Amino acid sequence: MNCTIVVIDDHELVLDGTVNLLKDHYPNATIQIAQTRQTGQTLIEQLQPDLVVVDLSIPESEGATARFETGIELLKFLMQHYPTLNIVVQSMNPKPLVRLKPMIDDHEGGFTIADKKLRRDEMLTKLDMALNGGTYLPKEMKLGLEVKPEWLELLRLAYQEGLQDKAIAKEMNISDRTVRNYWTKVQDALSVYPEDNQNLRTQVGIRAREEGLID
Amino acid sequence: MTPIASSIKSNKKEQEGAWATYWSGLASVCTRATVYLEHFSHQELWFSNFAGLQFSASSLAELCHSGCRKRGCNVLSVYRIVEVVFFIESIPVPHTRSQCVAIQPVIILICMMLLLWSMVSYLELQRSMRWWFEQRTAHLEVQSERIHNGVMQELFVLRRDLEAALEPGQTSATDPNQTDQAKLWAIEKIHHQLEQISDELSPPYIADSLPLAIQSHLQNWQRLHAADLEIELPTTWEQEATAQNQIILMVLNELLQIVMPISPVKLPCCVRLLAQNKTNSVECPKPFGELLVKVTYPNAVMISSILHTKELRYLRRVMRGLARGHLFHRRRELTVTWYCHWRLRSAPSLTVGLD
Structure with missing residues (x-):
C-alpha cells in the first residue's frame, strides 16, 4: 500500500519498534517520525499523511516533560483541523482519551486505540482498521451501549426501510461519507469488527436486533 | 470527687x-x-x-x-x-x-x-x-504515571523485539521459538502485574469519569468475589475533583467489603450511581450525587451483625469528614439499602458519555 504515515512517540526505542512493525506491514509506505508535539504537528501540516500513529504521553517540545495532556491537546487539534485524518493512538495508558469521546464520535476519519499491551498482530489490525476509516474504542471506555439518535435512525432506515447508503444519505440529509462514518461508529458501539468471511452489515443487523435497537 | x-x-x-x-x-x-x-x-x-x-x-x-x-x-x-x-x-x-x-x-x-x-x-x-488526602492522591497518580512511562515502555520494546524474532522466517541460534515464546509469556505476565500495581496506585478513569472508575472497580470486584452484582451507571456525569472521586470509590470498596460478607449463598446486590437535583430552591438548586448499594440478605441475624459493625460507623465519619457527605441506610424486611450522598460541584449535564 502506498501511503504516508507519521509516527509520534518520545521514546526512541518505541519509535524504532513501531517503525519496524510498520515497514514490515506496509513495505511501500513513507514513514516519518517525530518525538514532540511541535515537530509532529509540523510534519502533519506539511505531509498531510494518510495515517498518524501517536503516543498520548509526549513532550510539547524538545527537553520538555512528556505529559498525556500534551497528547490530548494534539489530538484535539488534529480532530478539529483534519476531520478526515486517520488516527491510531498507541499508548501505554489510553484511559485519559475518554475525555475526547464526544470528539471521537464526531470525527469522520478512522480512529482506533491500540493499548501498548496488545500483541503485534492485534496492533496491526488496529492500524488497518484506522487506515480504512474504522473506529475502535476499548469496551471498558464505554458505559453499556452508547448509541446516538442519528445512528439509530441509520439502523432503522437500513434494516427496517431497506434503504441503500445513497438513499439513507438523502433521507437524513447528510453526505455519503457521513453515512459511512455512522456505520463505523455503529459497528464500534455494537462491537462488530471486520473478520474474515463475515459480512459486516449482516453482523451489525444481528447485533442491533439482539440489543433491541431495531425490530 | x-x-x-x-x-x-x-x-x-x-x-x-x-x-x-x-x-x-x-x-x-x-x-x-x-x-x-x-x-x-x-x-x-x-x-x-x-x-x-x-x-x-x-x-x-x-x-x-x-x-x-x-x-x-x-x-x-x-x-x-x-x-x-x-x-x-x-x-x-x-x-x-x-x-x-x-x-x-x-x-x-x-x-x-x-x-x-x-x-x-x-x-x-x-x-x-482533605488537603492531606489530595496530596496523597496526586502523589500516587504521579507514581502510577511513572510506571506507565518508564518500566512498562521498556517492557513494550523488549516485547516487540521478541515478537519480531518469533515472526516466520526469523531464526535464532539456540532453541529459537520455545525460549522466545517463554520470554514473551513472562513479559506479558510482568506487564499485567505492573498494570495492576499502577491501577492500585491510581484507579483507572479516576481523574476522568467517576462512572467509568466505578464500572472498572466493580468489574474487578465481581471477578474476584464471584458476586451477583447489578450495576446501573449514568452515561453523563459532571467531572469532579480526582480526590473526591477517589474518596467515593474507596468508600464504595470498603462498604462492599462490610455489607457483602463471605456467605455460602450469593447475596444479590445492586449498585447504582445517579445525580439528584434537589429542588427546594429555584434560585439555588442543590445537586447531589447518590451512590446506592442495595443488598438482600438471607436472614435478619446477618443484617443485625452488619449494622452494628464499628467499621460502618467509621465509614460514616469518613464520608462526612472527607467527602463532606453522608452515609446512611434504610431497611425493608431483608433488604438493606445504603446511600452515600455528597454535594456535586454543579448540575449533572455534561461530559463523558453520549446524551
Whole structure:
C-alpha cells in the first residue's frame, strides 16, 4: 500500500519498534517520525499523511516533560483541523482519551486505540482498521451501549426501510461519507469488527436486533 | 470527687431547683444553637461542615434536658459535655435560684464560645484531612504515571523485539521459538502485574469519569468475589475533583467489603450511581450525587451483625469528614439499602458519555 504515515512517540526505542512493525506491514509506505508535539504537528501540516500513529504521553517540545495532556491537546487539534485524518493512538495508558469521546464520535476519519499491551498482530489490525476509516474504542471506555439518535435512525432506515447508503444519505440529509462514518461508529458501539468471511452489515443487523435497537 | 459532685451531695434538696435551672439554661442555649445552625444549613450550607456541629449541639441539648443521665450518648457529645462541665467547674457553684439567673449569661457566653471553638476546630481538621488526602492522591497518580512511562515502555520494546524474532522466517541460534515464546509469556505476565500495581496506585478513569472508575472497580470486584452484582451507571456525569472521586470509590470498596460478607449463598446486590437535583430552591438548586448499594440478605441475624459493625460507623465519619457527605441506610424486611450522598460541584449535564 502506498501511503504516508507519521509516527509520534518520545521514546526512541518505541519509535524504532513501531517503525519496524510498520515497514514490515506496509513495505511501500513513507514513514516519518517525530518525538514532540511541535515537530509532529509540523510534519502533519506539511505531509498531510494518510495515517498518524501517536503516543498520548509526549513532550510539547524538545527537553520538555512528556505529559498525556500534551497528547490530548494534539489530538484535539488534529480532530478539529483534519476531520478526515486517520488516527491510531498507541499508548501505554489510553484511559485519559475518554475525555475526547464526544470528539471521537464526531470525527469522520478512522480512529482506533491500540493499548501498548496488545500483541503485534492485534496492533496491526488496529492500524488497518484506522487506515480504512474504522473506529475502535476499548469496551471498558464505554458505559453499556452508547448509541446516538442519528445512528439509530441509520439502523432503522437500513434494516427496517431497506434503504441503500445513497438513499439513507438523502433521507437524513447528510453526505455519503457521513453515512459511512455512522456505520463505523455503529459497528464500534455494537462491537462488530471486520473478520474474515463475515459480512459486516449482516453482523451489525444481528447485533442491533439482539440489543433491541431495531425490530 | 469533683467540687460539683460533692456540692450536690451535701445540699441535694436545696440545690435541686438550682441545678434544674442550670441545666435548663444550658439546654436552652444548645437548643437555640441547634436552631441557628439548622437555619444556616437549610439556607446556604446544605451538606456543609455545620452538619456535625449541629448534631453535636442538638445531642448536647438533649443530654442537658435529661440531666446528662441518658444512656447510649455518643462519645463526641460526652466529650462536649465534659468540656462544658470543665468550664462550669471554674465558676462558683450556684446555691439559689437568683444566683443561677445571675450566672446564666456567663454560661451562655461559654457555650457559644465552645460551639464556635468546636466549629472552627472541626473545619480546620476537615480541611487538613482533605488537603492531606489530595496530596496523597496526586502523589500516587504521579507514581502510577511513572510506571506507565518508564518500566512498562521498556517492557513494550523488549516485547516487540521478541515478537519480531518469533515472526516466520526469523531464526535464532539456540532453541529459537520455545525460549522466545517463554520470554514473551513472562513479559506479558510482568506487564499485567505492573498494570495492576499502577491501577492500585491510581484507579483507572479516576481523574476522568467517576462512572467509568466505578464500572472498572466493580468489574474487578465481581471477578474476584464471584458476586451477583447489578450495576446501573449514568452515561453523563459532571467531572469532579480526582480526590473526591477517589474518596467515593474507596468508600464504595470498603462498604462492599462490610455489607457483602463471605456467605455460602450469593447475596444479590445492586449498585447504582445517579445525580439528584434537589429542588427546594429555584434560585439555588442543590445537586447531589447518590451512590446506592442495595443488598438482600438471607436472614435478619446477618443484617443485625452488619449494622452494628464499628467499621460502618467509621465509614460514616469518613464520608462526612472527607467527602463532606453522608452515609446512611434504610431497611425493608431483608433488604438493606445504603446511600452515600455528597454535594456535586454543579448540575449533572455534561461530559463523558453520549446524551
